[in-house]
Amino acid sequence: MPELPEVETMRRRLLPILGTIVVSAARTPCFRKPISIRPRIDVLNRRIANRTIVAVDRLGKRVVLRFDCDHRLIFEPRMTGIVLAGTPPNREHLRFELKLRQRGNSRGVPPCPVLFWDRRGLGRIELVTPQQFEVMTGNGTGNGKLGPDAIAVSKEELYQRARTSRREVKVALLDQKLIAGIGNLYASEILHCAGVDPRSRCDRLTKRQWAGIHQAMQQVLESAIAHEGSTLSDGTYQKALDDPGSYQNQHRVYDRAELHCPTCGKASIRRIVQAQRSTFHCPRCQKKQ
DNA sequence: CATATGTCCTGAGAGC
DNA sequence: TGCTCTCAGGACATAT
Numbered sequence: 001m002p003e004l005p006e007v008e009t010m011r012r013r014l015l016p017i018l019g020t021i022v023v024s025a026a027r028t029p030c031f032r033k034p035i036s037i038r039p040r041i042d043v044l045n046r047r048i049a050n051r052t053i054v055a056v057d058r059l060g061k062r063v064v065l066r067f068d069c070d071h072r073l074i075f076e077p078r079m080t081g082i083v084l085a086g087t088p089p090n091r092e093h094l095r096f097e098l099k100l101r102q103r104g105n106s107r108g109v110p111p112c113p114v115l116f117w118d119r120r121g122l123g124r125i126e127l128v129t130p131q132q133f134e135v136m137t138g139n140g141t142g143n144g145k146l147g148p149d150a151i152a153v154s155k156e157e158l159y160q161r162a163r164t165s166r167r168e169v170k171v172a173l174l175d176q177k178l179i180a181g182i183g184n185l186y187a188s189e190i191l192h193c194a195g196v197d198p199r200s201r202c203d204r205l206t207k208r209q210w211a212g213i214h215q216a217m218q219q220v221l222e223s224a225i226a227h228e229g230s231t232l233s234d235g236t237y238q239k240a241l242d243d244p245g246s247y248q249n250q251h252r253v254y255d256r257a258e259l260h261c262p263t264c265g266k267a268s269i270r271r272i273v274q275a276q277r278s279t280f281h282c283p284r285c286q287k288k289q
Numbered sequence: 290c291a292t293a294t295g296t297c298c299t300g301a302g303a304g305c
Numbered sequence: 306t307g308c309t310c311t312c313a314g315g316a317c318a319t320a321t
Contacts, residue, residue, distance in 0.1 A: 002294075033318080061295075078295045080319080093319095120318045122295070166304085167311065176296080184294060230294095275312070278293090 002077045003061060004150055004181030005224035009245060010083045011058045017085055018056055020111045022048045022067070023099040028091075028115075035095045035118060037125045044127045047071055052103070059137065060146050060180025065098075065114070070130045073098075075116055081123030085112040093119045150181035151221055155214040162202045162210065169205060169213070170198035171275045181221070185230060185254045188280045190216045192253045192263070197288040198279045199272075223250065253280040261285060 002010070025045045027034055037044065048067055055066035063075040063083045075083045088094045096116035102108065116125060128136065138144025148157060158179065165172050172178055173187040182190065191198045194216035196209055205213075224230065229245030252262050257271035257280060267284035 006294095076296085078317090080294080119320075122317055122319095124296090165310085171312090174295090276314080 002081065002229075003183035003186050004058075004221055005186070005227075005247065006229035006245065007058055007061050007063060007077065007181075008151075008225050009228045010077075011056055011063055014056045014063070014083065014085055014114065017053055017100060017111055017114060019103060020053055020100040021103055022051050022053070023101050024049060025073075025096070025098050028094045028097050030093065030095055033121060035116075035121050035123055035125065037096065039127060044073075047127060048073065053100075058149075060149055060176055061183065072128050072130075072133050074124075074126045074128060076124040076126070077118070078120075078122040078124065080120040081116060081118040083114065083116055085114050088115050088117040093117055093121070095121065095123070096125055144177075146176055146180040147178050148180065150179045150217055153179050153214075155211055158214050158217075159207055159210040163205075163207075165202035167202055168198065168274055169196060169200050169202050170279050172202050174275070174277075182217070184277050184279075185251075186220060186224065188254050189252060190220045192281060192286060193220050195285055195287075197286045198274065198281050200288055223247070253282060256280060 025041065025048060027037065027041055039047075047069070048071065051067035051069055051071075053065055054068050055064075057064040057066060059074075061077065063077075065073040065075075067073070075081070077083065094115060095118050098114040100111045100113060102111060116123065134144075136145050138146070147153075147161065161178055162169075162172060165178075167175075170187050170191060173182045173190065174184065188198065190213065194209070194212040196205065196213060200209075224245075224247040227245055227247035227250060230247040230251070231245055253269050256269045258268050261267050261269055261282035261284065264282065264284045267282050269280055269282055272279050272281070
């Protein structure tokens with residue numbers, strides 16, 4: 001579930017840990033199969049013990065902690081993972097804990113540990129070197145495992161990256177190598193906002209339409225971040241954070257099949273399937289070309 | 290039983 | 306023909 005706005009919300013809530021020092025990293029007792037952590041937890045522990053957290057970043061749908069040795073710890077929530085500093089919804093699905101202390105001779109309250117809580121356990125945690133991180137981001141060439149972040153990408157860069165693809169635009173927006181951060185929910189919302197048919201082929205959209213998609217992308221994602229993301233019917237996000245997001249009340253098409261389109265007020269929202277996943281759109285507001 | 294938010298891998302097929 | 310792009314399907318694990 002977590003897409004860019006939800007992960008950005010997690011990131012912002014982690015900011016109080018900036019400048020704290022790692023005491024230890026550990027898997028937590030969890031009755032389930034352990035999640036993937038690379039390198040092995042003892043190696044990881046040796047590399048980051050006593051290191052200071054100098055940045056709390058986000059890269060697409062990942063939370064990235066940077067240490068003073070320039071290694072980065074990357075949390076990848078996938079379907080149901082949550083990164084938080086505080087109280088987890090339960091202990092049963094708690095997978096990982098990063099214990100912290102304040103710099104100097106700390107009196108006062110010790111900082112909350114960073115926790116990775118994941119109901120399904122499909123999430124990943126990985127410590128990467130600066131070199132590995134460059135490979136992941138493509139070192140500015142745009143050819144890494146992840147494309148530029150959906151909030152940061154320029155109108156021109158989006159157009160240049162997408163214009164030659166023969167894929168349907170909705171499917172392309174889900175490709176993290178093209179741009180990072182958009183998932184199934186926001187892809188439908190962005191294309192509805194832009195008035196573009198999700199089945200349009202990328203290479204048949206005009207430059208003007210791509211500009212519209214870029215603008216809708218910024219608008220929808222920023223609004224969703226302001227609402228601290230969406231909580232879905234599954235409720236994972238809600239359970240994990242005391243104060244869950246409210247953007248689900250702003251959805252105009254996602255999971256609203258057969259309801260009236262809030263933009264035109266006339267047509268009803270349709271659900272179609274693309275690349276084996278649901279897409280929601282308004283046939284009146286989103287016409288091809 | 291089908292469905293659900295994400296990612297990774299493989300193999301087959303399309304088309305430049 | 307050859308290469309690249311694209312997509313379908315399965316896997317992961319769990320709840321509604």
